[in-house]
Amino acid sequence: MKTVLNDLVKEALELNATHASIVEVAKIPFSEDFRKQCEQNSCGCYDKNWMCPPAVGTVSDLIRRALSFKQGLLFQTVHQLEDSYDWEGMQEGQANHEKVFRKLLEHVKHEDIFAQILPLNAGPCMYCAKCAYLTGEKCFFPDKAISSVEAYGIDVMNLLKHYEIPYSNGPNTVSYVGLILFK
Ligand code: SF4
Numbered sequence: 001m002k003t004v005l006n007d008l009v010k011e012a013l014e015l016n017a018t019h020a021s022i023v024e025v026a027k028i029p030f031s032e033d034f035r036k037q038c039e040q041n042s043c044g045c046y047d048k049n050w051m052c053p054p055a056v057g058t059v060s061d062l063i064r065r066a067l068s069f070k071q072g073l074l075f076q077t078v079h080q081l082e083d084s085y086d087w088e089g090m091q092e093g094q095a096n097h098e099k100v101f102r103k104l105l106e107h108v109k110h111e112d113i114f115a116q117i118l119p120l121n122a123g124p125c126m127y128c129a130k131c132a133y134l135t136g137e138k139c140f141f142p143d144k145a146i147s148s149v150e151a152y153g154i155d156v157m158n159l160l161k162h163y164e165i166p167y168s169n170g171p172n173t174v175s176y177v178g179l180i181l182f183k
Contacts, residue, residue: 051125069181
C-alpha cells in the first residue's frame with residue numbers, strides 16, 4: 001500500500017504538479033463557511049452546475065461523505081501569468097490543471113486497490129462545455145462529474161498549510177488544488 005501511495009505522489013510530480021502529498025482525511029479541516037462563499041456566488045457558478053451547490057447536496061451530507069474516506073492525494077499545480085490581470089493565462093492554467101487532474105484520477109482508478117474514490121477539484125465540474133444543469137437535463141456523464149473542494153466545505157488554505165504546501169506561489173502565478181480521496 002505504501003508503495004502505491006508513494007507512486008501516486010511521484011506520478012503527480014511527473015505530471016508537473018508542483019506539490020503533492022498523501023493526506024489523512026482525519027486531518028482535513030472542514031468549515032461550512034466555505035459553502036457560504038458558494039451560496040454568495042463568489043465564483044459565479046452557484047446554481048449553474050450539477051456538481052456545485054445547491055444541486056450537489058447539503059454541506060453536512062457532503063462532509064459526512066468525505067469523512068467516510070481514509071486517505072487522499074493532494075496536489076497543486078502552479079501556472080505562470082503575464083501579469084495579475086492575465087485572464088487568458090488563468091483559464092489556460094485551469095485547463096492544464098484539469099488535464100493533470102484527469103490523468104491522475106485515471107491512475108488512481110487503475111490502481112485497482114481502492115474500493116471507492118471521491119475526486120474533488122478546484123471550481124465547478126468542467127467536463128462538458130455546457131453543464132446539463134443549465135438546460136434542466138440529467139448529468140450527461142455521471143461517472144466523469146467532479147465536485148469542488150469548496151462545495152464539500154474543505155478549508156483548502158489550512159489543509160495546504162498542514163502539509164507545508166504554499167497557498168500562493170509568488171507574483172504573476174496562479175495555483176490550483178486537486179484532492180482525490182480513496183479507501
Ligand atoms: S459531467 Fe457535464 S453535465 Fe455532468 S456535472 Fe459535469 S459538466 Fe455537468
